[in-house]
Amino acid sequence: MGRWKALAVLGTAQFLMVLDTAVMNVSISQLVHDFHTDVTAIQAVITLYALVMAAFMITGGKLGDVLGRRRAFGIGLTVYGIGSLLTAVAPVLWVLALGWSVIEGLGAAIVLPALAALVAGCYQGRERAVAYGIIGGMSGVGIAVGPLLGGWVTTYLTWRLVFAGEVVVVVVLLSLLRWITAPAEAGRRIRLDGIGAGLSALGLALVVLGVLQSSTWGVLRPRNSPFTVFGFSATLFVITAGVVLLTLFVSWERRREAHGLMPLVRLALLRIAPLRAGLIMLLTQSVILLGLFFVIPLYLQVVQGFNAFQTGLRLLPVSVTMLVAALGGSSLARIASPRLLVRCGLVVMLAAICWLLATIRPQIDDLPFALAMALLGLGMGLLASQLGNVVQSSVDEEARSEAGGLQNTAQQFGSSLGTALIGAILIGALAGAFNRQIADNPQISDAVRQQTGVAVESGVKFVPTDQVSAGLAAAGVPADQAQHVVNAYAAAQLDGLKVAILTAGGITLGGLAFTRRLPAERLRTD
The missing domain is CATH 1.20.58 (Methane Monooxygenase Hydroxylase; Chain G, domain 1)
Incomplete structure (x- = not known):
């Protein structure tokens, strides 16, 4: 049991890194209210968090070589805890962005590469496959607990308590660093x-x-x-x-x-075919997951009007099945290759996205939606169970930190790109569909059509229809005309959501083309 103590510390740290984004995604509406802003501003804060991690992850991986991996892990946790504390007390939006997006993002950029390298250094063979399955599972736990915990706390207390709790967890983890023992812990004389x-x-x-x-x-x-x-x-x-x-x-x-x-990074590493394929698939997985986890909460909160806790409940199926699949993936690896398991995961995800498209309606049907989300989690979990081990098993001990930096750069760049790209497509599709709805509706006068077109041209936002109705009333639009515009906007919201989700499906399908270089044989487990 003693040799798994390190995994308890590392797995809890992985959980923390995932928890934040899940909490923020289900708290979008409350954050908009608390900071007197709009969805686009919160999207920027969420994207900036992943962007900071992506931008500094390679540097964070190199710090593991300069300082020693365990020391870098501890320093990163300390920075992360400071950011969590600032986030918990943030009075205005820019302080939230500084504490969460910048300081926590920098802390995570140091923690995650060291974490990946420490798992590879602490465990070998079959134990390493199990360890990476558990680490992937902890990501699933973060995604599972994040919407529920964040949703409940946001609805009935305040989202700030989540970040205050993270400070406590960080302090506990720092006190348990002695549990982590791995080879080559001493820092080497390397200039950054x-x-x-x-x-x-x-x-x-x-x-x-x-x-x-x-x-x-x-x-x-x-x-x-x-x-x-x-x-x-x-x-x-x-x-x-x-x-x-x-x-x-x-x-x-x-x-x-x-x-x-x-x-900063040896480019020769990128010539290792399995490593390169693993990185591409990690990026693809993150684009899909974070893109969908930005879009779907908007559907649940803005269109359906659910609060954060109700949103968390409806996201629970994807979280549970992702955890189960990630934990079970290490067992499946005994009988199937990473290439086969990843391909199966992508096919399952594609089927789930097609099913999910059919559930985007004015009134949600909870059972089909839950089943589609559960299927999505199953596919995601299969990928999560394999890709970390593929990347780290592709390099030797000396390159672990660099591989960890590349691994998490791919994930976090994919996360920021997913939120930005899918979010941008959503807004673009919303504007296009709204313009078409207005143009095709003969009951909307030319004057109102022109007035609405000017508003769309200046920048359309994804907001509740009540807000659109209030804006039209303030602009002096007659009530009967305003109702037609609101109906057109509501229909455009659904069209925009479907286009965004369909884009995620296209990326999933395209991901299959990059699985060819993944290992076709089972990774060693002896």
Whole structure:
């Protein structure tokens, strides 16, 4: 039993890293109310959290080599606890963003690569497969407990208590660090590549920022763009700038290696086919999961009018089956290869998304919705049970921290990209469907149609229909005309949700093409 003590600490830390986002997703409506803002602003805060982790995860992985993995793990937990404390007492939105998105995000960027490397260092063979299954399961527990705990606390107390509780858990974990013993704990004499860290962080940040703001700025034609270039929106230029910086990062890393200097990440690792395939699948999984977990709570809270706790209850099936599948995946790995299990998981997810599309209606039918969500969790759990072990088993002991940094960069970049991309598609589809509904309705006058078109052009938001009705009344739109506009907006909401979910299905289908390089043989368990 003693040798599993380390896993208790590491698994609890993994749980904390997942809990936050789950709590925030079901608390969107309450956060909008508490901070007197809108859904887009909360989307930006949620995206920034994952973005900060993605941007600094490679650097965080290298810190494990510089400081020693256990020490880096402890430092990351301390930073994370400070961010949780600031989040718990945040009086305004920018303090929430600083505490949660920035400080907690930086803490997680140090914790997660060290965690992945420590699991690989503490356990070997069959035990390692079980350990990664449990770590994946703890992610499922975080997703399970997050909506319920966050929903209940948000509805009946305050979401701030969740973050205050995290501070207590962090203190306990820090007191139990002695339970973690792994080889090569001493830090090595390695200089951190500051230029590489800056290029990678800024490049990743700009790419996701461009995707996030595309619904506000416009993709090509500018709407609320902060600047234009040759008459085009800032979106493509911000994304392009990010890609250029990432290209410079790759060139810089190659130059350091050519001069015998330690790079931030050894690019040769990306030539390992199973590692590369595992990273792509981790990114794909995160895009789908976080994209859906941003869209579905909006459907439940904004369209259906459920509170945070009711939303958490309806998300429970996906969480439970994800936990079961993640824990059972290590047993399935004894009889099937990672490639087969991941492909099965993607097919199950695709079937679940198709089923989920059929449940997006004006009035929710709870049983079909619950079954679709349960099937989605089953597919997600199969992926979670395999991919961490695939990545870490692809490299030797010396490269564990770097692989952990790449692993979590892929996950967190996928998370931020998923929230930004699916969110942007949702808003874009909402605007397009709303315009069509207005244009095709002969009972809406030309004057109201023109007035509504101007409002949509300035930026449409995903809000309750009551808010739309109140805005129309304030603008002096006659009651009979206003009702037709509200009905058109309600129909457009459902269309936008379906397009966003269908996009997640397309990404799932596309993911199958990248499974070819996953291990076709069972990973060693001896």
